[in-house]
Amino acid sequence: MKKADKHQKILTAATKVFGSKGFFSARISDIAKEAKVADGTIYLYFHNKYDILLTLFEEEIAKLIVDIKAALALEEDPRRKLYIFALHHLKLVIEKKELAEVLQMELRQSSDSVKEYRVTKFVDYVNIISGIIHQGQKSGIFRPELKPGIIKRAFFGALDEMSRLWILNSDHSYTVSDTADEISSIFLNGISLPT
Amino acid sequence: MKKADKHQKILTAATKVFGSKGFFSARISDIAKEAKVADGTIYLYFHNKYDILLTLFEEEIAKLIVDIKAALALEEDPRRKLYIFALHHLKLVIEKKELAEVLQMELRQSSDSVKEYRVTKFVDYVNIISGIIHQGQKSGIFRPELKPGIIKRAFFGALDEMSRLWILNSDHSYTVSDTADEISSIFLNGISLPT
DNA sequence: GTTTGCAATGAATAGAAATTCATTTTCTAT
DNA sequence: ATAGAAAATGAATTTCTATTCATTGCAAAC
Known part of the structure; x- marks a missing residue:
């Protein structure tokens, strides 16, 4: 080997x-x-136990960012992009259940080293969302007075909480696509300008 | 003493x-x-270290549920109620920072005993939200096709993610009331029927 | 002032698990 | 086939800290 x-x-x-x-x-x-x-x-x-965790983050989140950026590159419409992000994120949770569990838990640890780490890789991931919001505001689709910094958190938080439901309770009352539909629908209704 | x-x-x-x-x-x-x-x-x-954590949950979340239910009892309109919930929750995070940190982290642990606990007290708390959604759907204010089980998670997740931002980064770019406004505004726009 | 019982102390114990390293196994080149 | 290097092993060591418990402190009762 x-x-x-x-x-x-x-x-x-x-x-x-x-x-x-x-x-x-x-x-x-x-x-x-x-x-x-x-x-x-x-x-x-x-080097040690903690190094395993760090390496895991480093390598897996990096892959993840590459994947999702590739998927988004195929779309132009910010509304579609937001939906794709949701779908992609939730699919990941199902397909890589164990990785999702690790992220769920370990990203919330308050050890200083995790904190420091979080501000690099993880934030990159969440910032993909604020990028989409920004683009939508620039092109006049999304309400300009809303703060991308809050929306990205709210949107990510919403997805993440659904993951938590699935992971911790093995609850599958809702399908991935239903959930992605419903969450992006609420947000799109919530942040779009009236047409 | x-x-x-x-x-x-x-x-x-x-x-x-x-x-x-x-x-x-x-x-x-x-x-x-x-x-x-x-x-x-x-x-x-x-009894032991873990008993401290459990007692802490038991006593503190119980207080919290009582508080928030009292605040909501003063309101009738589901839209106002949703806003009050957001405001109350976010205020708590600021005022009881340390408790919020404990909840943030420990609720995500996957130890079996925490899992078991979570399905009782914590779910009671989050179910307050689905109660509000339900009421709003019954009285024809909120879109009836949306699933309260998803919305409650999405809404709680959005609030919780903002808490994470504050707690972990001591970031205060956004005030409590701005955040409560913006998040409940997005959701209310997102879930209300057109008038 | 002494006894009695409860509360508090913190040094000693015990157990768990991360890490090390002397030894063994496997691989590679000649 | 064999020497030497590299990788893998897992028992022994080390570290860490939750928990215990013999001792001490203290306040009320007599």
């Missing part, structure tokens, strides 16, 4: 374990077991 | 410590120090 493979294998295992038990309750030996390597092997690839 | 005082003193200290370091990184000795009691004293009032 190539070195890169084992790096990824450990990260995948860590995602699973962190996702189900949370960072603090996860033991290195759990991750090792899941990845089918010895405990010590993990230290050949990562 | 009366017994009840010390119980409260420890809870207050715990709120502060959990809020700033998170449950897992907080040491019992940190809490003891903050409360100005000996480590052992804490065990005269609580």
Whole structure:
């Protein structure tokens, strides 16, 4: 097995374990077991437990940003873009459940190092939304008096809370597309100028 | 000092410590120090570390639900009610910063016991919103095809995400009332029937 | 002033788990 | 086939901190 493979294998295992038990309750030996390597092997690839979490963020959120930007590049209309963002985000939550669980929990930790991290990668992701709002305001589709800084948060928060419902309760009363429809519909009605 | 005082003193200290370091990184000795009691004293009032967290939820969220229900009882119009909820919630975040931090973080933990807890108290709180939506739909003010189960989440998520911004970044670009205005305005526009 | 019972203390204990490292296994080049 | 290097192993060590409990302090009762 190539070195890169084992790096990824450990990260995948860590995602699973962190996702189900949370960072603090996860033991290195759990991750090792899941990845089918010895405990010590993990230290050949990562400095320590926290480094695994950081690397996971770094690599996974980066991928995510690339993906969603690619999807958005195909659209011009800000209204469509907002919908695409919602759909894409919610799909991700279903398809990469474990990763979503890790993000859900760990982004909220208040350890200083996570705080510092958050202001880089995570904010990049959320700023994609304010970009869309901005564009819509410039082209006269969205109400100009609304603050993109608040809307991006509100919109992201709305999506994120739905994820929480799905992840924590395994509740699937609502489908991804119903939810994306309904949330973007509320927001689009809420922020669009009357025509 | 009366017994009840010390119980409260420890809870207050715990709120502060959990809020700033998170449950897992907080040491019992940190809490003891903050409360100005000996480590052992804490065990005269609580069974264990986790019991402190649970009690904190139990007592504080209960107070919160009572408060907000009282404020809402004074209003009849569902549109006003939604605004009041937003304002009340955001005010709380500012006034009881440490409690808000604890809720932010700990409600997202995936330990089974927290999960179980969440389905009782916390859901009661969020259900206040769906109650308002329901009322508004019955009286023909809100679009009837929207699902209260999604809206409540979206609305709560939007508020909660703003809290996160304030708590984690000490960012105060936006005031409480501006934010409550803007978020409830977006939602009210988004969910109301055209008049 | 002494006894009694409850509350508080904090040093000692115990358990858990992150990390290390001497040893073993696997791979690579000759 | 074999030496030497590189990677992997997992038992032993170290660290950390929740919890315990023998001791001390204190206030009311007698």
